Amino acid sequence: MKNEERVNKDLILRENLAIQRTILANQSTILAFLRTSMYFLIAGLSIDNLLKSNIAYKYIFFSFSGIIFIYGIINYFIQRKKIKQSKIHIGNFKDEYLF
Template identity: 35%
Template sequence: MSKKEILKKVTGTKHLKSSFKKREAIILRDYLALERTTLANERTLFAYLRSGIYMVIAGFAFLELKQFMDLEWLSYILFFFSLILFVFGTTRFIILKRKLEVYYNNMENENEESKKDKILESK
C-alpha cells in the first residue's frame, strides 16, 4: 500500500474527495436538491463559526474571572479548539462549494447545448 492510500484510509478523506457525477438529465427536483444542499452547507458553516465564537468567549471568561485562575490553561485549550473549528468549518464549506459550482457549471453548459440543439431542430 502506498502512503497516499494509507493516508486516505486513516483520515477518511475519501469522502471529501468524492465528486458529483451526472447520470441523467437534471430535473426540477434535482435542481431544488442542489439548492437545499447549498443552504445546508451555509448553515453548517455558520454552526461551526458560532461554536468557535462561543469557545472564544468561554476562553476569555476563564481568563478574566479571578476564581478560575487555576483553570487558565483551559482558556488556551478553548482558543485552540475554536481555531480548529474555524479552519475546519471554512475548509469544508469551500470544498463543498467548489463541488457544487462544478456541478452547476456542467448543468448550465448542458442547458445551453440543449437550447442550441432545439433551435437548430426547429429551423
C-alpha cells in the same frame, strides 16, 4: 409537447431545487461551525475570568475555537466546489425549461 420532454424538464427542475437546498445546507453548516467556534472562545474568556491563576485552560479553548473555525471555512469551500461541479450534470436547465 411530448411526455418525454415534460419529464426531462421536471427532472431538471427537481435537480436544480436539490442543488439549491444543498447550497443552503452548506451555508447553514458554516454558520454552525462559526457558532461553535464562538462558544469555545466565550468559554475560554469565562474560564480566564473565573480562574485567574490558571491560564492554560484559556489557551486550550482558544486553540479549539481557532481549529473549529478554520476547519469550518475549509469544509465550506470544499463543499462549495463539489456543489459547483455537480451543476455540470444537470445541463443548461434554464434554456431547456423556458422553451
